[in-house]
Amino acid sequence: MNKTGQTPIRIGRIDFTNVWPVFHYFPEGRWGDQVQIERQVPSGLNRAMAEGRIDLGAISSYSYAEHADEYLLLPNLSVCALGRVNSIFLFHRGPLEELREGLVATASTSASSVNLFRIIMRRFLNGSPREVSMQPDLNKMMEEADAALLIGDDAIKASWMNERDGLYRMTDLGELWKQFTGQWMVFAVWALRKEAAAANPELVEDIYGALIESKRKSVNDIGPLVDKAVHSIGGTEAFWHAYFHGLQYGFGEPQQEGLLTYYRYAWEEGLLERQTTLNFWRPGEPSRTEGER
Ligand SMILES: C=C(O[C@@H]1C=C(C(=O)O)C=C[C@H]1O)C(=O)O
DSSP states (O other), X not given: OOTTSXXXXXXXXXXXXXXXXXXXXXXXXXXXXXXXXXXXXXXXXHHHHHTTSOOEEEEEHHHHHHTTTTEEEEEEEEEEESSOOSSEEXXXXXXXXXXTTSEEEEETTOSHHHHHHHHIIIIISOXXXXXXXXXXXXXXXXXXXXXXXXXXXXXXXXXXXXXXXXXXXXXXXXXXXXXXXXXXXXXXEEEEXXXXXXXXXXXXXXXXXXXXXXXXXXXXXXXXXXXXXXXXTOSOHHHHHHHHHHSBOOOOHHHHHHHHHHHHHXXXXXXXXXXXXXXXXXXXXXXXXXXXX
């Protein structure tokens, strides 16, 4: 509870550049102490959301599937790509086929991409490498394992380092997924805990409107975000322009199809316990949810 006697809404913000468009113009202070923002890597937010320490925010799409009974999806928001992502890389020494019985170090920050990698290996490359989960540090990971899976800004920085040093092959998992399925891959979704939707419908609607408005402004003119990325992270303007254009932030039919394929494969490969449906929160109708296929 806060001064106004209302339970605040705690929002999770992935601490990677890939979500900037949805948060860059989000007016954090508009609601005083009724809205709090928590920044963490995806695995941290997945856990916080599952434990009810966060009410709304960006999480791994895989984590939604694990908790679909407790969450609703916010429409028209995701982090997705059709093909290259440029921030989800497998670094490896030899051909991918050599990893069938190898050891892969996976970033402890990820859920969606680790499971995407498992699906691709099992289903399309007929392998089941052993895994070790590690902090995202390319050099340390490659000391321990035959390959390393990195995501987000850690993957971007490691890719720059590797382009300079030319040590490893790099495979973009978004590109591989498209090669094998022809579909979109959705890496992050915006989810909402059902009890927060019921307890605070107007505030949720306000927050949702502000996220959509931030996305609209950012996509309309990506220039300010590119400048900020160059100054705070490094790299060239051309890189960040291509990055923000390669990623998409909507969640329409084709993206939903791609995500459902991913969930179905995860279930068929024994990674998820159940088949998953996409249940969306609907603005203005807090108590009704839309069961979509
Ligand atoms: C596009 C990306 O997707 C991220 C990958 C995630 C995961 O693997 O669990 C979670 C959220 C996304 O922000 C990225 O890592 O850059």
